[in-house]
Amino acid sequence: MSALVHEALMYEGLDEFLEGTSAFVNEGLAAGETVVVAVPEPRLTALRDRLDGPTEHLGFMDMAELGRNPARIIPTLRNVLDANPGRRLRWVGEPVWPGRRPCENVEGERHEALLNVAFADVPVSILCPYDVGGLDPTVLVGAQRTHPVLHASGRRWDSVLYGDPSTVAQAAAHPLDPVPPTADERRVDHDLYGLRLFVRDRASAAGLDGARLDDLLLAANEAAANTLLHGGGRGVLRIWRDDDDVLCEIADGGRLDDPLAGRRAPDTAQAGGRGLWLMNQLCDLVEIRPTTQGLTVRLHMGLEPAVEQVA
Structure with missing residues (x-):
C-alpha cells in the first residue's frame, strides 16, 4: 500500500x-x-x-x-x-x-x-x-x-x-466575497489597544459577547500584530455582521507563500509563528487570500456557539 x-x-x-x-x-x-x-x-x-x-x-x-x-x-x-x-x-x-x-x-x-x-x-x-x-x-x-x-x-x-x-x-483561485459598504473601518497601526476597543465595540453591537467575543478580539489582535511584523507595518481592519456571523478582516502589504501556514502546531521552542495557528483555533473560519496589494485575512465568528463534540 x-x-x-x-x-x-x-x-x-x-x-x-x-x-x-x-x-x-x-x-x-x-x-x-x-x-x-x-x-x-x-x-x-x-x-x-x-x-x-x-x-x-x-x-x-x-x-x-x-x-x-x-x-x-x-x-x-x-x-x-x-x-x-x-x-x-x-x-x-x-x-x-x-x-x-x-x-x-x-x-x-x-x-x-x-x-x-x-x-x-x-x-x-x-x-x-x-x-x-x-x-x-x-x-x-x-x-x-x-x-x-x-x-x-x-x-x-x-x-x-x-x-x-x-x-x-491556491488561495488566489478562490476570491473572497466583497466587503459590504456598511462595514466599519479602522487603520491598523501600533495602537493595538485602540484596535481591540474598536473591534469589541463593533462586535458587541453586532451581538457577539462572552468567550466568543474574547476569542475574536485575540484573533484580531494576532492578525494586526502580523501586519506590524510582516505586512509592511500598516493595514486596514474592517468589521461587519453577515447574517449570524461577525466578520473581521485585515488587509495589508504582506505575503504568505506556505500553503500549510496555520495548519501546523507551533514549535514550543520558537518565540513567534503562532499567529495564524491561534486564529484557526479561535475562529469558526479563517480565509487567507493574496491580493494585488498584499494579503487579506478574514476571520469569522458565529453569534451562536459551536456544537458540543461527541466523545
Missing part, C-alpha cells in the same frame, strides 16, 4: 454511507491500524452503533465541531499520528456536508487538496464521504478535483478531474 491513500466516497442515503464507511473502518481494524471516524451527526451516531462504539484503536469525533473550521483537521490528524507511532492511520473525514455555506465549502475543498500536500509521504488512508443527493454539484466537482480515487457502491475508479494539489489549493 502506498503512503497516502485518499478516496472520496460518493454516497446517496444513510445505507450507502454506512456500507461504505463501515467496510473501510473494518478493513483498517483487521489490519491493526489506528482508525478515527470524524463525521457530523446524525451519521456519527449511526456509524458508532453500526461499529459497536469505540475501542482501543477506534475513535470518534464530531466533524461539526472539529471541522467547523476545516483548517483544524490536518493538525488533528497529525496529533493522532504522533500519539500512535509506527501504526498506519485510517481516517474517515466528512469536512463538507449539506447545509454548509459557500465560503465553508471553498475552505473544505482547499483542505481536501492540502491533505495531499501535508501527508504525501505519510502512512495514512483517508476516506471522505460526500452526499451526492444533498450537496451542490460544484461541491461534488471539487471532490473529484481533490481525490485521486472515487468510491461508490462498492467500486473504485480514478478521478479524471483530479488536479495538482498545490494548484487546486
Whole structure:
C-alpha cells in the first residue's frame, strides 16, 4: 500500500454511507491500524452503533465541531499520528456536508487538496464521504478535483478531474466575497489597544459577547500584530455582521507563500509563528487570500456557539 491513500466516497442515503464507511473502518481494524471516524451527526451516531462504539484503536469525533473550521483537521490528524507511532492511520473525514455555506465549502475543498500536500509521504488512508443527493454539484466537482480515487457502491475508479494539489489549493483561485459598504473601518497601526476597543465595540453591537467575543478580539489582535511584523507595518481592519456571523478582516502589504501556514502546531521552542495557528483555533473560519496589494485575512465568528463534540 502506498503512503497516502485518499478516496472520496460518493454516497446517496444513510445505507450507502454506512456500507461504505463501515467496510473501510473494518478493513483498517483487521489490519491493526489506528482508525478515527470524524463525521457530523446524525451519521456519527449511526456509524458508532453500526461499529459497536469505540475501542482501543477506534475513535470518534464530531466533524461539526472539529471541522467547523476545516483548517483544524490536518493538525488533528497529525496529533493522532504522533500519539500512535509506527501504526498506519485510517481516517474517515466528512469536512463538507449539506447545509454548509459557500465560503465553508471553498475552505473544505482547499483542505481536501492540502491533505495531499501535508501527508504525501505519510502512512495514512483517508476516506471522505460526500452526499451526492444533498450537496451542490460544484461541491461534488471539487471532490473529484481533490481525490485521486472515487468510491461508490462498492467500486473504485480514478478521478479524471483530479488536479495538482498545490494548484487546486491556491488561495488566489478562490476570491473572497466583497466587503459590504456598511462595514466599519479602522487603520491598523501600533495602537493595538485602540484596535481591540474598536473591534469589541463593533462586535458587541453586532451581538457577539462572552468567550466568543474574547476569542475574536485575540484573533484580531494576532492578525494586526502580523501586519506590524510582516505586512509592511500598516493595514486596514474592517468589521461587519453577515447574517449570524461577525466578520473581521485585515488587509495589508504582506505575503504568505506556505500553503500549510496555520495548519501546523507551533514549535514550543520558537518565540513567534503562532499567529495564524491561534486564529484557526479561535475562529469558526479563517480565509487567507493574496491580493494585488498584499494579503487579506478574514476571520469569522458565529453569534451562536459551536456544537458540543461527541466523545
